[in-house]
Amino acid sequence: DTEVTQTPKHLVMGMTNKKSLKCEQHMGHRAMYWYKQKAKKPPELMFVYSYEKLSINESVPSRFSPECPNSSLLNLHLHALQPEDSALYLCASSQEAVFYEQYFGPGTRLTVT
Amino acid sequence: KNEVEQSPQNLTAQEGEFITINCSYSVGISALHWLQQHPGGGIVSLFMLSSGKKKHGRLIATINIQEKHSSLHITASHPRDSAVYICAVKPGAQKLVFGQGTRLTINP
Numbered sequence: 001d002t003e004v005t006q007t008p009k010h011l012v013m014g015m016t017n018k019k020s021l022k023c024e025q026h027m028g029h030r031a032m033y034w035y036k037q038k039a040k041k042p043p044e045l046m047f048v049y050s051y052e053k054l055s056i057n058e059s060v061p062s063r064f065s066p067e068c069p070n071s072s073l074l075n076l077h078l079h080a081l082q083p084e085d086s087a088l089y090l091c092a093s094s095q096e097a098v099f100y101e102q103y104f105g106p107g108t109r110l111t112v113t
Numbered sequence: 114k115n116e117v118e119q120s121p122q123n124l125t126a127q128e129g130e131f132i133t134i135n136c137s138y139s140v141g142i143s144a145l146h147w148l149q150q151h152p153g154g155g156i157v158s159l160f161m162l163s164s165g166k167k168k169h170g171r172l173i174a175t176i177n178i179q180e181k182h183s184s185l186h187i188t189a190s191h192p193r194d195s196a197v198y199i200c201a202v203k204p205g206a207q208k209l210v211f212g213q214g215t216r217l218t219i220n221p
Contacts, residue, residue, distance in 0.1 A: 006155075042199060042211030043156070056208070090156060101146070102209070106155035 003027075004105035006091050012111045013081065021076040021108045023091030032074040033102065034066060035090040043090055049074060081112045116140050119200050119212040127220055132187040134215045136200030139181065146209065147174050147185050148199040156199070159185070190219045 004025045013019050023032065031050045035043035048056035049068040063085075065077040074091055088109050092102040117138045126132055136145070147159040160167050160174040162183065167174050171190075176183040187194055200212040 040214075042201075042214060045208050048208075058208075092156075101144075101158055101161040103158060104148075104156035109153070 004091055004093055004103050006089075006105040006108050008108060009106065010109045010111075012113060013078065014113055015081060015083075017081075018077070018079045020078065021089055021091075021110075023074040023076075023105055024072055025093040025103070025105075026072055027093065027095070027103065028071075029093035029095050029103070030071060031094045031096070031100070032068065033092040033094075034074070034076055035092065037088040037090055037107070039087075047076075078110075081110075083112050086111045115213070116204075116210050117200055117202055117212040119198075119215050121215060122213065123216045123218075125218045125220065126190055128191060130190050130219075132190050132194070132217065132219075134185045134198050134200075134217070136183045136185070136212055137181060138183075138200075138202045138210075140202065140204045140210070142178075142202040142204050143206075144203040145176055145183050146201040146203070147183075148201060150197045150199060150214070152196075159198075187217075192219045192221050195219050 007022045033048050034046040036046055037043045045058050046060045047066045052068045063080050067075040088107045090107045091105040094100040094102045120135045144161050144163045146161050149157045149159050162174055162176045171188045173186040195218050197214040197216050199214045201209040
């Protein structure tokens with residue numbers, strides 16, 4: 001199984017809502033990542049977890065809250081988002097050390113209204 | 114100037130043509146990635162290179178570390194190859210640095 005899955009595929013939320021994005025992999029990878037991608041731009045790194053501990057936070061606003069409950073699962077909790085947070089949110093994982101070959105999920109397209 | 118520059122930014126070709134996408138970078142790296150992204154969707158890792166050349170099906174990737182340059186070639190291109198191709202480099206143990214992508218359209 002070389003797949004990273006993400007749910008939901010699409011999400012529309014209001015600025016006062018609380019929602020969560022979910023990412024799962026069963027490749028035994030110990031590093032997992034959240035990226036944000038705006039239209040026609042490359043992905044921007046948000047967070048990196050290594051061995052279930054947060055190792056990198058790219059100065060992301062606190063309205064985004066990551067969580068890694070176990071080595072296979074990565075969540076991104078969203079609260080009080082702004083319309084400019086609308087984007088494609090991509091999850092990725094890699095085998096061992098940070099930033100080895102990354103496997104990406106299909107993404108969640110988020111719209112904040 | 115971006116640390117990773119891709120050319121061309123947009124490329125349109127006819128089915129069957131040989132395609133070349135270039136990537137130049139200005140930093141020392143431990144690896145270079147070629148990624149593919151179809152419209153609306155997730156990213157597929159095509160290659161990770163640290164030297165030489167790799168081939169997978171109709172795709173070939175080369176890297177010249179001394180010249181800080183990599184190329185992605187597609188032979189016998191097909192409309193399903195239409196996608197954005199992204200070059201990303203790994204400067205040591207640091208995070209990936211992405212190019213702006215090359216939008217490829219293959220017409221039947």
